């Protein structure tokens with residue numbers, strides 16, 4: 001059986017990625033793919049409980065990182081790796097790049113410690129000796145836009161959770177964290193200009209998936 005494809009979606013809060021994730025799932029399903037839609041923090045009963053704590057309780061940056069990586073370990077082992085082994089296309093709303101952007105960039109936490117946690121958690125998540133090294137997304141779409149534009153969109157759409165209450169300077173640092181991560185993995189991470197009308201953003205999404213993962217494109 002052909003391994004499925006793993007696509008993650010990233011960006012600061014208010015970047016508008018959710019509608020595009022749903023639309024991409026629809027498009028792939030209509031063309032015959034089995035699709036799993038999931039998210040982080042979360043994606044398993046255990047990780048969803050950790051998500052609730054993460055979004056509500058005050059804590060320091062290391063505790064944040066440990067909680068998201070604990071949930072990620074469970075999510076990878078019990079949901080993502082088995083789905084990929086079954087040939088499923090996994091669409092994940094946020095993954096490890098968010099930890100580097102939010103805890104690393106936003107909180108200023110030690111990137112070396114995050115890289116060690118990443119290696120521990122993702123090295124053998126689909127069994128010993130993962131042939132490709134770390135289990136990473138095959139493709140990441142990074143929805144990028146200025147922090148002030150994202151803040152205006154959030155204010156119009158919803159009440160803020162613990163992270164969303166941070167100020168513009170925090171989200172500027174998160175954005176830089178994403179930029180740094182994208183520069184280090186240009187083959188995997190595609191920047192989507194999210195400061196555009198919805199249809200223009202969608203066209204970029206379709207193009208990025210066609211170029212980055214032609215084998216997960218609609219089957220004709």
Ligand code: TMP
Pocket residue numbers: 013039040041068094095096098099100102103163164
């Ligand atoms: P969301 O699911 O509504 O995007 O909310 C998740 C929040 O958690 C969002 O503000 C980003 C943040 N987050 C981190 O700080 N670190 C992480 O590793 C992940 C996955 C999310």
